[in-house]
Amino acid sequence: MMADPYDDVEMARLASGLGMKPALTSLHYVYPMAVFFFYAISSAIAVCTLQTDKPHSRRRVIVWLLMFSILSYLAQLLNIVCRSIGRREVPSEQDTIISLLSCILVFGVELAGLTADSSNLVWHPYIGSFVMALVFEPILETLSILGRSPELLAFSELFDISTVAARYFAFIMALGFYSEGIWSAKREKGNDSERQSLLKMNGEANVEASETSATQTEGQSGYGSTTSGTSTSENATSENSSSDNSTSETSNAKKVESPWERRQRKASEQMEKRLREKGNYIKYAKSFLVFLPYVWPVNNRPLQTRIFLVGCCLLTMNFINFLVPRQLGIIVDSLNGVNGKNPWTGVAIFAGLKLIASEAGLSLLRQWLWVPVEFYSFEAISTAAYSHVLNLSSDFHDAKSSSDIMMAIQSGQSISNMLDSICFQAIPMLIDFNVAFIYLSITFGPYEGFITVATASIFLFIATRMISSLKTARRSEVSAYFEEHYVRQAGIQGWTTVTTFNQIGHEEQRYSTAVKNRVDKSKKVYLGYILAYAFQYLVLLSGLLAGAFLAVFQVTHSKVTPGDFTMLLTYWAQLVAPLTFFANLGKTLSRDLIQAEQLLEIMQTKPTIVNKEGALPLEFNGGHVRFDKVCFSYDNKKDILKDISFTATPGMTIAFVGATGAGKSTILKLLDRFYDVTSGSIQIDGQDIRDVDLFSLRGQIGVVPQAPILFDDTVMNNVRYAKLTATDEEVHEACKAASIHEQIMGFTDGYHTRVGERGLKLSGGELQRVAIARAILKRPAMVLLDEATSAVDTETEQKIQEALRTLCDGRTTFIVAHRLSTIMNADRIVVIMGGELVEQGSHEELIVAKGKYAELWSKQIFVKPKDKDGVEGDKTTATKEGQKAPTIVNDLSPEVTSSELAKVNSSEVLNTLSDSSSQAKNSPPSSSSSSSKSSSETSGSESQSRPSSIAGGHTNEV
Numbered sequence: 033m034m035a036d037p038y039d040d041v042e043m044a045r046l047a048s049g050l051g052m053k054p055a056l057t058s059l060h061y062v063y064p065m066a067v068f069f070f071y072a073i074s075s076a077i078a079v080c081t082l083q084t085d086k087p088h089s090r091r092r093v094i095v096w097l098l099m100f101s102i103l104s105y106l107a108q109l110l111n112i113v114c115r116s117i118g119r120r121e122v123p124s125e126q127d128t129i130i131s132l133l134s135c136i137l138v139f140g141v142e143l144a145g146l147t148a149d150s151s152n153l154v155w156h157p158y159i160g161s162f163v164m165a166l167v168f169e170p171i172l173e174t175l176s177i178l179g180r181s182p183e184l185l186a187f188s189e190l191f192d193i194s195t196v197a198a199r200y201f202a203f204i205m206a207l208g209f210y211s212e213g214i215w216s217a218k219r220e221k222g223n224d225s226e227r228q229s230l231l232k233m234n235g236e237a238n239v240e241a242s243e244t245s246a247t248q249t250e251g252q253s254g255y256g257s258t259t260s261g262t263s264t265s266e267n268a269t270s271e272n273s274s275s276d277n278s279t280s281e282t283s284n285a286k287k288v289e290s291p292w293e294r295r296q297r298k299a300s301e302q303m304e305k306r307l308r309e310k311g312n313y314i315k316y317a318k319s320f321l322v323f324l325p326y327v328w329p330v331n332n333r334p335l336q337t338r339i340f341l342v343g344c345c346l347l348t349m350n351f352i353n354f355l356v357p358r359q360l361g362i363i364v365d366s367l368n369g370v371n372g373k374n375p376w377t378g379v380a381i382f383a384g385l386k387l388i389a390s391e392a393g394l395s396l397l398r399q400w401l402w403v404p405v406e407f408y409s410f411e412a413i414s415t416a417a418y419s420h421v422l423n424l425s426s427d428f429h430d431a432k433s434s435s436d437i438m439m440a441i442q443s444g445q446s447i448s449n450m451l452d453s454i455c456f457q458a459i460p461m462l463i464d465f466n467v468a469f470i471y472l473s474i475t476f477g478p479y480e481g482f483i484t485v486a487t488a489s490i491f492l493f494i495a496t497r498m499i500s501s502l503k504t505a506r507r508s509e510v511s512a513y514f515e516e517h518y519v520r521q522a523g524i525q526g527w528t529t530v531t532t533f534n535q536i537g538h539e540e541q542r543y544s545t546a547v548k549n550r551v552d553k554s555k556k557v558y559l560g561y562i563l564a565y566a567f568q569y570l571v572l573l574s575g576l577l578a579g580a581f582l583a584v585f586q587v588t589h590s591k592v593t594p595g596d597f598t599m600l601l602t603y604w605a606q607l608v609a610p611l612t613f614f615a616n617l618g619k620t621l622s623r624d625l626i627q628a629e630q631l632l633e634i635m636q637t638k639p640t641i642v643n644k645e646g647a648l649p650l651e652f653n654g655g656h657v658r659f660d661k662v663c664f665s666y667d668n669k670k671d672i673l674k675d676i677s678f679t680a681t682p683g684m685t686i687a688f689v690g691a692t693g694a695g696k697s698t699i700l701k702l703l704d705r706f707y708d709v710t711s712g713s714i715q716i717d718g719q720d721i722r723d724v725d726l727f728s729l730r731g732q733i734g735v736v737p738q739a740p741i742l743f744d745d746t747v748m749n750n751v752r753y754a755k756l757t758a759t760d761e762e763v764h765e766a767c768k769a770a771s772i773h774e775q776i777m778g779f780t781d782g783y784h785t786r787v788g789e790r791g792l793k794l795s796g797g798e799l800q801r802v803a804i805a806r807a808i809l810k811r812p813a814m815v816l817l818d819e820a821t822s823a824v825d826t827e828t829e830q831k832i833q834e835a836l837r838t839l840c841d842g843r844t845t846f847i848v849a850h851r852l853s854t855i856m857n858a859d860r861i862v863v864i865m866g867g868e869l870v871e872q873g874s875h876e877e878l879i880v881a882k883g884k885y886a887e888l889w890s891k892q893i894f895v896k897p898k899d900k901d902g903v904e905g906d907k908t909t910a911t912k913e914g915q916k917a918p919t920i921v922n923d924l925s926p927e928v929t930s931s932e933l934a935k936v937n938s939s940e941v942l943n944t945l946s947d948s949s950s951q952a953k954n955s956p957p958s959s960s961s962s963s964s965k966s967s968s969e970t971s972g973s974e975s976q977s978r979p980s981s982i983a984g985g986h987t988n989e990v
């Protein structure tokens with residue numbers, strides 16, 4: 033009679049006789065694990081180092097071959113099951129079954145990776161796995177055959193051997209097709225472009241094209257498209273990435289982009305750009321080390337100790353998470369009398385463990401320890417970001433919208449979030465999961481361990497796929513949400529316009545459409561999530577059922593106790609949270625990363641206007657200002673100022689006249705060092721302003737801007753902003769000097785009246801006088817007035833002129849002005865045209881010179897005197913060349929106008945001044961200084977009848 037071929041004793045004898053059984057068993061476990069680790073690690077490295085491969089023309093065939101290999105493992109498994117059913121016993125080849133199941137899982141994961149729609153797939157993790165299979169499979173099969181007696185070969189063994197051989201062949205074919213695809217790609221590369229375009233008409237090439245277009249479509253979505261690191265890296269280093277980006281920009285340009293979409297797209301593009309620059313994720317992540325001093329409490333021992341204790345709490349929590357289900361099992365066993373333990377003691381221990389694991393136990397302690405650390409990093413990041421932004425220069429603030437900057441500063445929170453996700457959730461959950469896997473494998477055997485890992489893998493795979501499939505829907509929902517927000521905000525902010533134009537109905541309609549759109553999108557996303565969660569829980573349930581069936585089988589065969597079964601169920605319930613968390617981790621991390629990226633960009637921006645090392649404070653000595661061949665460009669492309677040279681002696685008033693956009697305000701900004709000159713230099717009392725301490729320079733200069741901006745605070749605090757230590761009396765005095773005191777006292781709450789956002793509740797004239805009061809309170813050594821009286825009527829202007837007289841008295845003053853009354857009383861008038869200084873001199877000198885200024889001035893005097901009602905003439909006058917002429921407003925009264933006219937016509941004046949006219953036109957710096965000297969002398973003599981050069985009280989004077 034033939035011996036039972038599957039007699040365990042016989043098998044053990046044969047195998048152990050050959051010493052191969054233990055080796056075979058180990059290899060059964062080692063093989064799938066080795067393939068899995070190789071695949072996981074090499075894929076992770078490929079993602080981190082932004083590796084990509086070109087689209088492979090044989091990908092589809094390789095997918096089919098891999099699918100065949102997976103089926104072959106399944107066939108082997110079925111073979112074992114059938115054999116066991118035939119023998120009416122439980123399969124004894126536990127290691128073989130686990131190995132086959134694991135291979136199905138590992139190669140199944142690879143199959144999913146191969147079929148994922150990514151054209152720039154990195155191939156070496158797959159090819160390496162196939163090679164490993166080619167190495168392991170023959171060894172395993174040989175050991176397995178050697179372990180059997182040759183005479184015992186039955187049909188099932190022959191089937192097994194032929195299945196392995198077929199699979200072996202499939203792996204070889206897969207490698208062959210891979211190499212063939214690489215070679216043909218190389219050959220095609222050598223072909224001319226004409227032939228390549230013809231080839232693209234073929235089926236395979238079309239697949240390639242469609243795959244590429246799929247990637248492009250993903251790239252086109254641009255903003256927020258980096259939820260998966262893989263896709264980011266793929267897009268980032270794709271050969272076509274630049275064209276992708278341009279396509280993306282074109283497509284984005286076509287549709288109207290909301291500010292939110294723009295922000296997201298830019299952040300995403302910025303992240304991709306930096307990734308490309310850095311070359312891999314590791315270097316990219318390293319750039320975030322700039323935040324380390326804000327996150328890690330350097331030199332703060334108490335906080336460092338707290339962090340250490342938090343780490344201990346987390347580890348203890350892991351241990352408790354393991355003890356709780358185990359204790360429940362012990363209680364059940366003690367109730368059943370299995371372990372002979374006292375159930376009361378068991379319950380008391382259980383209660384203690386639950387208390388420690390609860391929100392009132394370790395969790396409370398951990399949070400209590402962590403709160404100061406969390407607030408430390410929040411405080412450190414926020415203040416550092418705010419201070420950094422305030423210290424950045426004008427070029428940065430010109431280029432960024434304030435809302436973008438504010439959003440970026442707030443995103444400091446996302447750095448804490450990222451750390452929180454990784455340190456307090458991801459790492460502890462990973463530990464929990466591994467402990468569960470090991471403990472369940474030990475208690476219930478490797479099948480249970482396999483079920484745990486398989487369920488987790490399938491769950492994570494399905495969850496991440498579902499989340500990414502909902503990405504587009506979610507994105508359009510957020511867009512719709514912001515659209516709704518903008519429509520609502522626009523309606524409320526622009527309420528006056530809406531009401532004035534009688535468009536309330538239109539706005540209501542617009543808003544209801546936006547809300548409906550958002551609700552529709554939200555419903556779609558909501559349903560998607562419900563379905564996704566249902567599916568994920570089905571997977572978990574299947575795993576739980578499989579595990580439970582196995583455990584019940586083992587309980588009924590007395591291999592484990594009912595308590596172990598209870599422990600298993602409790603453990604499973606505990607594992608759901610980590611799995612759900614990991615499924616969402618990629619999404620939350622990439623969102624936080626994009627936000628942190630915005631802050632990183634700002635933190636890496638360096639101010640362009642900085643103090644030179646060892647810069648000394650400005651030594652002010654009267655205020656002798658010299659512009660020496662100053663050239664300037666905002667963008668280093670278009671010249672705004674060209675070779676500007678002039679000097680101002682202490683106490684002099686210089687007025688700048690010129691067409692709008694000529695560069696007048698720019699001159700004032702250069703003087704206050706908001707920007708540095710491109711070439712040439714600006715000196716104050718012989719010191720180059722780039723060499724002196726920036727704050728000491730600005731401390732000496734008082735500015736009254738064209739459109740002053742006030743804080744939404746009281747009048748008192750707004751004026752006091754110029755000198756925070758000023759007393760109420762000093763503020764009152766400054767306001768009196770600015771002729772605004774009486775008006776302020778007339779406000780409902782006097783000096784404690786709030787001025788509204790940006791000073792909205794004040795009139796233009798009030799606003800400018802408050803700004804002048806501020807400048808007076810500062811008591812600057814030099815004054816810059818940028819159209820300080822542009823927004824006011826004549827009466828107010830007179831009051832402002834009085835205020836300015838107080839401010840400018842004895843101080844070197846630079847004025848950008850459009851009013852004749854202001855300009856003609858200046859000691860020096862500088863005419864700027866298209867960024868060039870075309871002439872300079874006093875009013876009389878320029879009239880005699882008959883240049884641009886005289887032309888303009890006479891036009892205003894002759895053609896457009898102020899009418900009786902006080903209506904001003906046109907602000908701009910077109911020149912013959914069609915250019916914008918210097919803007920001067922004739923604000924002189926008819927009486928003054930006629931006396932000025934008489935002055936012009938008086939040959940006496942002309943004769944008197946004709947000598948100096950030659951010096952006026954285009955005077956070089958040296959002559960300019962002499963001219964300025966003569967001017968200052970003139971103004972000095974004039975100042976006897978005119979106390980201050982600027983104010984002078986033109987009505988009296990003329």
Ligand SMILES: Nc1ncnc2c1ncn2[C@@H]1O[C@H](COP(=O)(O)OP(=O)(O)OP(=O)(O)O)[C@@H](O)[C@H]1O
Pocket residue numbers: 430666667672690691692693694695696697698699848
């Ligand atoms: N921050 C900036 N960035 C880039 N270009 C700028 C910036 N500020 C001004 N410009 C450009 O520089 C030129 C000169 O501007 P500036 O404000 O000095 O003119 P202006 O003579 O004072 O005009 P206006 O009389 O209208 O105030 C203009 O063409 C303007 O568009």
